Amino acid sequence: MNYSFDFGVIWDNIGVLLAGAWLTLKISLLAIAFGLIIGIIGAAFRTSGNRILDWIALAYVEVIRNTPYLIQLLFIFFGLPNLGLKLSAEQAAILSLAVNFGAYSTEIVRAGVQSIAKGQVEAGLAIGFKKLDVFRYIVLPPALANVYPALIGQVILAVLFTSVVSQIAAEDLTFAGDYLNSRTFRSFEIYFTIALIYLGIVWLIKLMSFFIERQFFEFAKYRR
Amino acid sequence: MDEFTVSRIFINLLIATKWTIILSIIAFIGGGIVGFLVALMRISSIKWVRGISWAYVEFFQGTPLLLQLFLAFFGLSVAFGINLSPLQAATLALTGFTSAFLADIWRGSIAALPIGQWEAGSAIGFGYFKQLQLIILPQAVKLSVAPTVGFLVQVIKGTSLASIIGFTELSRAATQINNVTLQSLLIFSLAGIIYFLLCYPLSTWSQHLERKLSYKA
Numbered sequence: 001m002n003y004s005f006d007f008g009v010i011w012d013n014i015g016v017l018l019a020g021a022w023l024t025l026k027i028s029l030l031a032i033a034f035g036l037i038i039g040i041i042g043a044a045f046r047t048s049g050n051r052i053l054d055w056i057a058l059a060y061v062e063v064i065r066n067t068p069y070l071i072q073l074l075f076i077f078f079g080l081p082n083l084g085l086k087l088s089a090e091q092a093a094i095l096s097l098a099v100n101f102g103a104y105s106t107e108i109v110r111a112g113v114q115s116i117a118k119g120q121v122e123a124g125l126a127i128g129f130k131k132l133d134v135f136r137y138i139v140l141p142p143a144l145a146n147v148y149p150a151l152i153g154q155v156i157l158a159v160l161f162t163s164v165v166s167q168i169a170a171e172d173l174t175f176a177g178d179y180l181n182s183r184t185f186r187s188f189e190i191y192f193t194i195a196l197i198y199l200g201i202v203w204l205i206k207l208m209s210f211f212i213e214r215q216f217f218e219f220a221k222y223r224r
Numbered sequence: 225m226d227e228f229t230v231s232r233i234f235i236n237l238l239i240a241t242k243w244t245i246i247l248s249i250i251a252f253i254g255g256g257i258v259g260f261l262v263a264l265m266r267i268s269s270i271k272w273v274r275g276i277s278w279a280y281v282e283f284f285q286g287t288p289l290l291l292q293l294f295l296a297f298f299g300l301s302v303a304f305g306i307n308l309s310p311l312q313a314a315t316l317a318l319t320g321f322t323s324a325f326l327a328d329i330w331r332g333s334i335a336a337l338p339i340g341q342w343e344a345g346s347a348i349g350f351g352y353f354k355q356l357q358l359i360i361l362p363q364a365v366k367l368s369v370a371p372t373v374g375f376l377v378q379v380i381k382g383t384s385l386a387s388i389i390g391f392t393e394l395s396r397a398a399t400q401i402n403n404v405t406l407q408s409l410l411i412f413s414l415a416g417i418i419y420f421l422l423c424y425p426l427s428t429w430s431q432h433l434e435r436k437l438s439y440k441a
Contacts, residue, residue, distance in 0.1 A: 078408035163288035188303035
Protein backbone atom coordinates (compact mmCIF):
# COMPACT_ATOMS: atom_id res chain seq x y z
CA MET A 1 0.00 0.00 0.00
CA ASN A 2 1.71 3.18 -1.06
CA TYR A 3 -0.87 5.87 -1.03
CA SER A 4 0.61 9.32 -0.71
CA PHE A 5 -1.43 11.85 1.18
CA ASP A 6 -2.08 15.03 -0.70
CA PHE A 7 -3.66 17.77 1.32
CA GLY A 8 -3.04 20.15 -1.60
CA VAL A 9 -6.57 19.36 -2.70
CA ILE A 10 -7.78 21.28 0.35
CA TRP A 11 -5.88 24.46 -0.56
CA ASP A 12 -6.91 24.25 -4.19
CA ASN A 13 -10.56 24.20 -3.19
CA ILE A 14 -10.52 26.36 -0.10
CA GLY A 15 -13.22 28.60 -1.59
CA VAL A 16 -15.70 25.71 -1.83
CA LEU A 17 -14.98 24.74 1.77
CA LEU A 18 -15.32 28.29 3.06
CA ALA A 19 -18.64 28.72 1.27
CA GLY A 20 -19.83 25.49 2.85
CA ALA A 21 -18.59 26.53 6.28
CA TRP A 22 -20.42 29.83 5.90
CA LEU A 23 -23.74 28.08 5.24
CA THR A 24 -23.11 25.72 8.17
CA LEU A 25 -22.64 28.74 10.44
CA LYS A 26 -25.67 30.52 9.00
CA ILE A 27 -27.96 27.51 9.41
CA SER A 28 -26.62 26.90 12.93
CA LEU A 29 -27.04 30.49 14.09
CA LEU A 30 -30.56 30.93 12.73
CA ALA A 31 -31.72 27.52 13.94
CA ILE A 32 -30.27 28.07 17.40
CA ALA A 33 -31.82 31.54 17.67
CA PHE A 34 -35.28 30.30 16.60
CA GLY A 35 -34.85 27.13 18.62
CA LEU A 36 -34.02 29.06 21.77
CA ILE A 37 -37.19 31.12 21.35
CA ILE A 38 -39.16 27.89 20.95
CA GLY A 39 -37.37 26.51 24.00
CA ILE A 40 -38.23 29.52 26.17
CA ILE A 41 -41.89 29.38 25.10
CA GLY A 42 -41.88 25.63 25.65
CA ALA A 43 -40.39 26.05 29.12
CA ALA A 44 -43.02 28.69 29.92
CA PHE A 45 -45.70 26.18 28.84
CA ARG A 46 -44.10 23.41 30.90
CA THR A 47 -44.04 25.51 34.06
CA SER A 48 -47.29 27.40 33.47
CA GLY A 49 -49.38 25.22 35.74
CA ASN A 50 -51.86 24.90 32.88
CA ARG A 51 -52.23 21.18 32.21
CA ILE A 52 -53.08 21.50 28.53
CA LEU A 53 -50.12 23.79 27.74
CA ASP A 54 -47.85 21.54 29.81
CA TRP A 55 -49.04 18.47 27.95
CA ILE A 56 -48.58 20.08 24.52
CA ALA A 57 -45.01 21.10 25.32
CA LEU A 58 -44.21 17.71 26.84
CA ALA A 59 -45.59 15.83 23.82
CA TYR A 60 -43.47 18.01 21.52
CA VAL A 61 -40.35 17.40 23.58
CA GLU A 62 -40.86 13.63 23.75
CA VAL A 63 -41.61 13.23 20.04
CA ILE A 64 -38.51 15.18 19.00
CA ARG A 65 -36.15 13.70 21.56
CA ASN A 66 -37.12 10.13 20.75
CA THR A 67 -36.79 10.28 16.96
CA PRO A 68 -33.61 10.76 14.90
CA TYR A 69 -32.85 14.18 13.45
CA LEU A 70 -32.47 12.62 10.00
CA ILE A 71 -36.10 11.48 10.06
CA GLN A 72 -37.24 14.92 11.25
CA LEU A 73 -35.34 16.54 8.39
CA LEU A 74 -36.72 14.15 5.76
CA PHE A 75 -40.22 14.55 7.19
CA ILE A 76 -40.05 18.33 6.85
CA PHE A 77 -38.30 18.42 3.49
CA PHE A 78 -40.12 15.58 1.70
CA GLY A 79 -43.22 15.12 3.86
CA LEU A 80 -44.55 18.64 4.32
CA PRO A 81 -44.89 19.27 0.55
CA ASN A 82 -47.57 16.54 0.65
CA LEU A 83 -49.52 19.00 2.77
CA GLY A 84 -48.76 21.81 0.33
CA LEU A 85 -45.89 23.39 2.29
CA LYS A 86 -42.86 23.45 0.04
CA LEU A 87 -39.57 24.57 1.52
CA SER A 88 -36.15 25.08 -0.04
CA ALA A 89 -33.36 22.83 1.25
CA GLU A 90 -31.97 25.70 3.29
CA GLN A 91 -35.35 26.59 4.82
CA ALA A 92 -36.06 22.96 5.64
CA ALA A 93 -32.63 22.66 7.24
CA ILE A 94 -33.15 25.72 9.45
CA LEU A 95 -36.73 24.79 10.38
CA SER A 96 -35.93 21.17 11.24
CA LEU A 97 -32.89 22.12 13.29
CA ALA A 98 -34.80 24.86 15.12
CA VAL A 99 -37.59 22.42 15.96
CA ASN A 100 -34.98 19.90 17.14
CA PHE A 101 -33.00 22.39 19.22
CA GLY A 102 -36.26 23.83 20.57
CA ALA A 103 -37.24 20.50 22.13
CA TYR A 104 -33.93 19.99 23.90
CA SER A 105 -33.73 23.59 25.06
CA THR A 106 -37.32 23.42 26.35
CA GLU A 107 -36.22 20.80 28.86
CA ILE A 108 -32.99 22.62 29.69
CA VAL A 109 -34.70 25.99 30.24
CA ARG A 110 -37.50 24.27 32.19
CA ALA A 111 -34.90 22.89 34.59
CA GLY A 112 -33.51 26.41 34.95
CA VAL A 113 -36.94 27.92 35.61
CA GLN A 114 -37.67 25.29 38.24
CA SER A 115 -34.38 26.08 39.95
CA ILE A 116 -35.63 29.59 40.78
CA ALA A 117 -37.00 29.94 44.29
CA LYS A 118 -40.77 30.36 44.52
CA GLY A 119 -40.34 33.44 46.64
CA GLN A 120 -38.90 35.30 43.64
CA VAL A 121 -42.14 34.81 41.72
CA GLU A 122 -44.27 35.75 44.72
CA ALA A 123 -42.18 38.86 45.30
CA GLY A 124 -42.66 39.89 41.69
CA LEU A 125 -46.41 39.39 41.86
CA ALA A 126 -46.53 41.23 45.18
CA ILE A 127 -45.02 44.39 43.68
CA GLY A 128 -47.59 44.29 40.91
CA PHE A 129 -45.79 42.58 37.98
CA LYS A 130 -48.02 40.69 35.60
CA LYS A 131 -47.39 36.95 35.38
CA LEU A 132 -45.68 37.23 32.01
CA ASP A 133 -43.47 40.08 33.21
CA VAL A 134 -42.45 38.03 36.23
CA PHE A 135 -41.38 35.26 33.88
CA ARG A 136 -39.57 37.61 31.50
CA TYR A 137 -37.80 39.90 33.97
CA ILE A 138 -37.46 37.95 37.20
CA VAL A 139 -37.43 34.23 36.45
CA LEU A 140 -35.86 33.91 33.00
CA PRO A 141 -32.49 35.71 33.36
CA PRO A 142 -31.24 33.76 36.40
CA ALA A 143 -32.86 30.59 35.01
CA LEU A 144 -30.80 30.89 31.82
CA ALA A 145 -27.70 31.69 33.84
CA ASN A 146 -28.19 28.51 35.88
CA VAL A 147 -28.47 26.20 32.87
CA TYR A 148 -26.07 28.05 30.59
CA PRO A 149 -23.45 25.25 30.42
CA ALA A 150 -26.08 22.65 29.44
CA LEU A 151 -27.41 25.02 26.80
CA ILE A 152 -23.94 25.46 25.29
CA GLY A 153 -23.53 21.68 25.19
CA GLN A 154 -26.74 21.46 23.21
CA VAL A 155 -25.63 24.28 20.89
CA ILE A 156 -22.52 22.24 20.07
CA LEU A 157 -24.61 19.15 19.33
CA ALA A 158 -26.86 21.26 17.08
CA VAL A 159 -23.88 22.53 15.08
CA LEU A 160 -22.68 18.95 14.61
CA PHE A 161 -26.20 17.91 13.56
CA THR A 162 -26.10 20.44 10.69
CA SER A 163 -23.84 18.03 8.80
CA VAL A 164 -26.94 15.91 8.16
CA VAL A 165 -28.58 18.65 6.07
CA SER A 166 -26.10 17.81 3.29
CA GLN A 167 -28.45 14.89 2.62
CA ILE A 168 -31.18 17.16 1.28
CA ALA A 169 -28.56 18.96 -0.80
CA ALA A 170 -28.27 22.04 1.38
CA GLU A 171 -24.78 23.16 0.43
CA ASP A 172 -23.16 23.14 3.86
CA LEU A 173 -19.63 22.16 4.86
CA THR A 174 -20.31 18.43 4.60
CA PHE A 175 -21.96 18.90 1.22
CA ALA A 176 -18.85 20.74 0.04
CA GLY A 177 -16.88 17.70 1.18
CA ASP A 178 -19.14 15.33 -0.79
CA TYR A 179 -18.76 17.54 -3.84
CA LEU A 180 -14.97 17.65 -3.63
CA ASN A 181 -14.81 13.94 -2.87
CA SER A 182 -16.76 13.06 -5.99
CA ARG A 183 -14.38 15.17 -8.10
CA THR A 184 -11.02 14.31 -6.58
CA PHE A 185 -11.51 10.98 -4.73
CA ARG A 186 -9.27 12.29 -1.97
CA SER A 187 -11.81 11.00 0.57
CA PHE A 188 -9.54 10.71 3.56
CA GLU A 189 -7.90 14.11 3.25
CA ILE A 190 -11.18 15.86 2.56
CA TYR A 191 -13.31 14.28 5.26
CA PHE A 192 -10.53 14.44 7.82
CA THR A 193 -9.99 18.14 7.17
CA ILE A 194 -13.70 18.83 7.33
CA ALA A 195 -13.98 16.92 10.60
CA LEU A 196 -11.20 19.12 11.97
CA ILE A 197 -13.00 22.26 10.77
CA TYR A 198 -16.08 21.14 12.74
CA LEU A 199 -13.83 20.52 15.72
CA GLY A 200 -12.43 24.05 15.30
CA ILE A 201 -15.96 25.48 15.23
CA VAL A 202 -16.80 23.53 18.40
CA TRP A 203 -13.72 24.92 20.17
CA LEU A 204 -14.60 28.41 18.98
CA ILE A 205 -18.07 28.04 20.49
CA LYS A 206 -16.58 26.86 23.78
CA LEU A 207 -14.26 29.86 23.79
CA MET A 208 -17.01 32.31 22.88
CA SER A 209 -19.36 30.84 25.45
CA PHE A 210 -16.86 31.83 28.12
CA PHE A 211 -17.02 35.47 27.04
CA ILE A 212 -20.78 35.44 26.59
CA GLU A 213 -21.15 34.07 30.09
CA ARG A 214 -18.99 36.88 31.46
CA GLN A 215 -20.89 39.46 29.44
CA PHE A 216 -24.46 38.43 30.19
CA PHE A 217 -24.50 36.20 33.22
CA GLU A 218 -21.96 37.87 35.45
CA PHE A 219 -24.79 38.93 37.79
CA ALA A 220 -25.60 35.31 38.59
CA LYS A 221 -22.21 34.78 40.19
CA TYR A 222 -22.86 37.14 43.07
CA ARG A 223 -26.46 36.13 43.60
CA ARG A 224 -25.63 32.94 45.40
CA MET B 225 -45.33 -4.63 -9.43
CA ASP B 226 -46.39 -4.77 -5.82
CA GLU B 227 -48.92 -2.31 -4.54
CA PHE B 228 -47.60 -0.33 -1.58
CA THR B 229 -50.44 -0.24 0.90
CA VAL B 230 -49.99 1.28 4.33
CA SER B 231 -49.68 -2.13 5.94
CA ARG B 232 -47.15 -3.27 3.33
CA ILE B 233 -45.04 -0.18 3.96
CA PHE B 234 -45.27 -0.69 7.69
CA ILE B 235 -44.24 -4.35 7.45
CA ASN B 236 -41.26 -3.48 5.25
CA LEU B 237 -40.17 -0.84 7.70
CA LEU B 238 -40.49 -3.27 10.58
CA ILE B 239 -38.26 -5.79 8.79
CA ALA B 240 -35.60 -3.10 8.37
CA THR B 241 -36.02 -2.15 12.04
CA LYS B 242 -34.35 -5.44 12.89
CA TRP B 243 -31.09 -3.99 11.53
CA THR B 244 -31.51 -0.77 13.46
CA ILE B 245 -31.76 -2.84 16.63
CA ILE B 246 -28.83 -5.12 15.71
CA LEU B 247 -26.61 -2.16 14.83
CA SER B 248 -27.57 -0.40 18.06
CA ILE B 249 -26.65 -3.47 20.11
CA ILE B 250 -23.34 -3.88 18.29
CA ALA B 251 -22.51 -0.18 18.79
CA PHE B 252 -23.49 -0.33 22.43
CA ILE B 253 -21.40 -3.43 23.18
CA GLY B 254 -18.39 -2.22 21.16
CA GLY B 255 -18.74 1.30 22.53
CA GLY B 256 -19.14 -0.07 26.05
CA ILE B 257 -15.92 -2.09 25.93
CA VAL B 258 -13.84 0.66 24.33
CA GLY B 259 -15.54 3.32 26.43
CA PHE B 260 -14.64 1.50 29.63
CA LEU B 261 -10.97 1.37 28.64
CA VAL B 262 -10.99 5.03 27.62
CA ALA B 263 -12.66 5.99 30.91
CA LEU B 264 -9.86 4.20 32.79
CA MET B 265 -7.30 5.99 30.64
CA ARG B 266 -8.94 9.33 31.42
CA ILE B 267 -8.39 8.83 35.17
CA SER B 268 -4.90 7.41 34.78
CA SER B 269 -2.05 9.04 36.67
CA ILE B 270 0.19 8.89 33.60
CA LYS B 271 0.03 12.14 31.69
CA TRP B 272 0.36 10.90 28.11
CA VAL B 273 -2.28 8.22 28.66
CA ARG B 274 -4.67 10.93 29.82
CA GLY B 275 -3.64 13.03 26.81
CA ILE B 276 -4.38 10.33 24.25
CA SER B 277 -7.75 9.50 25.78
CA TRP B 278 -8.62 13.21 25.97
CA ALA B 279 -7.85 13.65 22.26
CA TYR B 280 -9.91 10.54 21.45
CA VAL B 281 -12.96 11.81 23.31
CA GLU B 282 -12.53 15.32 21.93
CA PHE B 283 -12.38 14.04 18.34
CA PHE B 284 -15.44 11.83 18.55
CA GLN B 285 -17.49 14.34 20.54
CA GLY B 286 -16.35 17.37 18.57
CA THR B 287 -16.93 16.11 15.04
CA PRO B 288 -20.21 15.07 13.41
CA LEU B 289 -21.07 11.36 13.50
CA LEU B 290 -21.79 11.62 9.77
CA LEU B 291 -18.17 12.65 9.09
CA GLN B 292 -16.95 9.76 11.25
CA LEU B 293 -19.02 7.41 9.12
CA PHE B 294 -17.62 8.93 5.91
CA LEU B 295 -14.06 8.59 7.20
CA ALA B 296 -14.62 4.95 8.11
CA PHE B 297 -16.39 4.08 4.88
CA PHE B 298 -14.69 6.21 2.19
CA GLY B 299 -11.56 7.51 3.91
CA LEU B 300 -10.06 4.23 5.12
CA SER B 301 -10.67 2.57 1.80
CA VAL B 302 -9.00 5.25 -0.30
CA ALA B 303 -6.07 6.07 1.97
CA PHE B 304 -5.29 2.75 3.61
CA GLY B 305 -6.83 0.20 1.28
CA ILE B 306 -9.11 -1.03 4.05
CA ASN B 307 -12.37 -1.78 2.32
CA LEU B 308 -15.14 -2.01 4.86
CA SER B 309 -18.72 -3.03 4.14
CA PRO B 310 -21.35 -0.49 5.21
CA LEU B 311 -22.05 -2.62 8.30
CA GLN B 312 -18.37 -2.80 9.24
CA ALA B 313 -17.84 0.93 8.67
CA ALA B 314 -20.96 1.73 10.67
CA THR B 315 -19.77 -0.56 13.46
CA LEU B 316 -16.40 1.16 13.56
CA ALA B 317 -17.74 4.73 13.51
CA LEU B 318 -20.60 4.08 15.93
CA THR B 319 -18.23 2.28 18.30
CA GLY B 320 -15.98 5.33 18.31
CA PHE B 321 -18.91 7.70 18.78
CA THR B 322 -20.56 5.62 21.52
CA SER B 323 -17.31 4.91 23.37
CA ALA B 324 -16.38 8.60 23.57
CA PHE B 325 -19.67 9.58 25.17
CA LEU B 326 -19.83 6.53 27.46
CA ALA B 327 -16.23 7.15 28.55
CA ASP B 328 -17.22 10.67 29.53
CA ILE B 329 -20.30 9.50 31.45
CA TRP B 330 -18.36 6.81 33.28
CA ARG B 331 -15.35 8.99 34.01
CA GLY B 332 -17.77 11.50 35.51
CA SER B 333 -19.37 8.81 37.68
CA ILE B 334 -15.97 7.70 38.96
CA ALA B 335 -14.84 11.29 39.56
CA ALA B 336 -18.06 11.99 41.48
CA LEU B 337 -16.96 9.62 44.25
CA PRO B 338 -15.06 11.22 47.14
CA ILE B 339 -11.30 10.72 46.94
CA GLY B 340 -11.50 9.20 50.42
CA GLN B 341 -13.00 6.06 48.86
CA TRP B 342 -9.71 5.44 47.04
CA GLU B 343 -7.68 6.34 50.10
CA ALA B 344 -9.69 4.01 52.30
CA GLY B 345 -9.00 1.22 49.82
CA SER B 346 -5.29 1.89 49.83
CA ALA B 347 -5.30 2.17 53.64
CA ILE B 348 -6.57 -1.39 53.97
CA GLY B 349 -3.87 -2.56 51.59
CA PHE B 350 -5.72 -2.79 48.25
CA GLY B 351 -3.74 -2.17 45.07
CA TYR B 352 -5.07 0.12 42.31
CA PHE B 353 -7.14 -2.49 40.51
CA LYS B 354 -8.50 -3.97 43.74
CA GLN B 355 -9.62 -0.48 44.79
CA LEU B 356 -11.23 0.01 41.42
CA GLN B 357 -12.91 -3.38 41.30
CA LEU B 358 -14.12 -3.71 44.89
CA ILE B 359 -14.73 -0.13 46.01
CA ILE B 360 -14.98 2.37 43.18
CA LEU B 361 -16.76 0.56 40.35
CA PRO B 362 -19.67 -0.85 42.38
CA GLN B 363 -20.54 2.69 43.46
CA ALA B 364 -19.77 4.35 40.12
CA VAL B 365 -21.95 1.85 38.25
CA LYS B 366 -24.95 2.85 40.35
CA LEU B 367 -24.38 6.51 39.51
CA SER B 368 -23.93 5.86 35.82
CA VAL B 369 -26.85 3.53 35.05
CA ALA B 370 -29.40 6.29 34.39
CA PRO B 371 -27.27 8.41 32.01
CA THR B 372 -26.01 5.26 30.28
CA VAL B 373 -29.55 4.10 29.52
CA GLY B 374 -30.36 7.63 28.41
CA PHE B 375 -27.42 7.61 26.04
CA LEU B 376 -28.65 4.35 24.50
CA VAL B 377 -31.40 6.48 22.96
CA GLN B 378 -28.72 8.61 21.27
CA VAL B 379 -27.10 5.44 19.93
CA ILE B 380 -30.36 4.19 18.39
CA LYS B 381 -30.96 7.59 16.80
CA GLY B 382 -27.33 7.68 15.67
CA THR B 383 -27.71 4.42 13.74
CA SER B 384 -30.08 6.27 11.37
CA LEU B 385 -27.03 7.99 9.86
CA ALA B 386 -25.62 4.60 8.82
CA SER B 387 -28.31 4.74 6.12
CA ILE B 388 -26.28 7.46 4.41
CA ILE B 389 -23.30 5.17 3.78
CA GLY B 390 -25.66 2.58 2.38
CA PHE B 391 -26.47 0.34 5.33
CA THR B 392 -30.07 -0.81 5.02
CA GLU B 393 -31.78 -0.17 8.32
CA LEU B 394 -35.01 1.63 9.16
CA SER B 395 -34.09 5.06 7.75
CA ARG B 396 -32.70 3.70 4.51
CA ALA B 397 -35.70 1.45 4.02
CA ALA B 398 -37.92 4.49 4.55
CA THR B 399 -35.94 6.52 2.01
CA GLN B 400 -36.05 3.71 -0.53
CA ILE B 401 -39.79 3.15 -0.18
CA ASN B 402 -40.23 6.90 -0.41
CA ASN B 403 -38.33 6.97 -3.69
CA VAL B 404 -40.80 4.48 -5.15
CA THR B 405 -44.09 5.64 -3.67
CA LEU B 406 -43.51 9.34 -2.95
CA GLN B 407 -45.87 9.09 0.02
CA SER B 408 -43.29 10.95 2.06
CA LEU B 409 -45.51 12.24 4.84
CA LEU B 410 -46.86 8.79 5.59
CA ILE B 411 -43.56 6.94 5.31
CA PHE B 412 -41.45 9.26 7.43
CA SER B 413 -44.26 9.45 9.99
CA LEU B 414 -44.31 5.67 10.23
CA ALA B 415 -40.52 5.54 10.51
CA GLY B 416 -40.66 8.21 13.20
CA ILE B 417 -43.30 6.23 15.10
CA ILE B 418 -41.14 3.10 15.02
CA TYR B 419 -38.10 5.01 16.30
CA PHE B 420 -40.29 6.54 18.98
CA LEU B 421 -41.50 3.12 20.09
CA LEU B 422 -37.86 1.98 20.38
CA CYS B 423 -36.59 5.07 22.19
CA TYR B 424 -39.43 6.25 24.40
CA PRO B 425 -39.39 3.26 26.79
CA LEU B 426 -35.63 3.70 27.25
CA SER B 427 -36.02 7.44 27.90
CA THR B 428 -38.74 6.79 30.44
CA TRP B 429 -36.71 4.06 32.08
CA SER B 430 -33.69 6.34 32.30
CA GLN B 431 -35.74 9.11 33.93
CA HIS B 432 -37.22 6.58 36.34
CA LEU B 433 -33.75 5.37 37.33
CA GLU B 434 -32.61 8.93 37.82
CA ARG B 435 -35.50 9.70 40.15
CA LYS B 436 -34.91 6.53 42.11
CA LEU B 437 -31.27 7.48 42.57
CA SER B 438 -32.03 11.02 43.71
CA TYR B 439 -34.53 9.76 46.30
CA LYS B 440 -31.86 7.54 47.80
CA ALA B 441 -29.24 10.27 47.88
